[in-house]
Amino acid sequence: MNEFFKIFIIPGGLLLIFMLLSLIRLILGPTVPDRIVALDTINTLVVAGMILVGAAYEEVIYIDVAIVYALLSYIGTLYVAKYLEGGPKK
Amino acid sequence: MGILLTILYIFLGIGVIFNCLGSIGLLRFPDVYTRLHASTKATTFGSIFTSLAVIVYSFYRWNISGNSKFGVLALHTIVALICLVITNPTGAHAIARAAHRSGIMPKQAVINELKEAKLK
Numbered sequence: 001m002n003e004f005f006k007i008f009i010i011p012g013g014l015l016l017i018f019m020l021l022s023l024i025r026l027i028l029g030p031t032v033p034d035r036i037v038a039l040d041t042i043n044t045l046v047v048a049g050m051i052l053v054g055a056a057y058e059e060v061i062y063i064d065v066a067i068v069y070a071l072l073s074y075i076g077t078l079y080v081a082k083y084l085e086g087g088p089k090k
Numbered sequence: 091m092g093i094l095l096t097i098l099y100i101f102l103g104i105g106v107i108f109n110c111l112g113s114i115g116l117l118r119f120p121d122v123y124t125r126l127h128a129s130t131k132a133t134t135f136g137s138i139f140t141s142l143a144v145i146v147y148s149f150y151r152w153n154i155s156g157n158s159k160f161g162v163l164a165l166h167t168i169v170a171l172i173c174l175v176i177t178n179p180t181g182a183h184a185i186a187r188a189a190h191r192s193g194i195m196p197k198q199a200v201i202n203e204l205k206e207a208k209l210k
Binding site: 019074 | 162
């Protein structure tokens with residue numbers, strides 16, 4: 001491991017702690033949109049953390065996984081929002 | 091070397107602080123619209139800065155070592171950053187619209203002018 005490993009892996013660990021904080025809101029959330037907002041926040045933090053981990057281990061495949069994860073989580077968020085909005089308007 | 095470390099510390103510090111503020115705002119704010127406001131904007135800004143740190147680091151290593159792996163790392167990080175910046179506000183807009191259409195009001199709201207405006 002080179003000297004840059006620690007610089008990138010410590011913010012990755014901090015982002016993991018922030019994901020756990022958002023997970024509290026995901027469990028507590030009184031309404032359904034609260035849970036969706038918490039899930040969206042966790043997805044963004046996962047993408048940012050995966051980029052940091054990819055830079056720490058110097059592996060390009062983690063960045064590719066982050067790209068696919070960002071696009072798929074976006075589709076998931078849109079799908080749940082569309083479901084929550086209801087069917088065709090009367 | 092020294093200036094690279096300074097830039098990395100500044101960018102990673104800004105990114106981690108804004109992600110932390112986003113998570114705390116998600117926990118502390120009273121209703122869904124303010125939570126959306128806190129978490130989406132702060133985490134998007136923070137993720138832009140952590141990705142910028144990785145981009146600067148990759149270009150520096152590519153420039154020094156000439157190893158093309160770091161060039162690929164930088165370009166893929168730029169693509170991931172563009173995907174994140176495009177998709178994140180769009181998803182937040184969809185969530186807010188769905189929350190409003192499913193009848194959730196802001197916490198201390200008295201009137202609902204958006205419903206009175208009869209939007210199609």
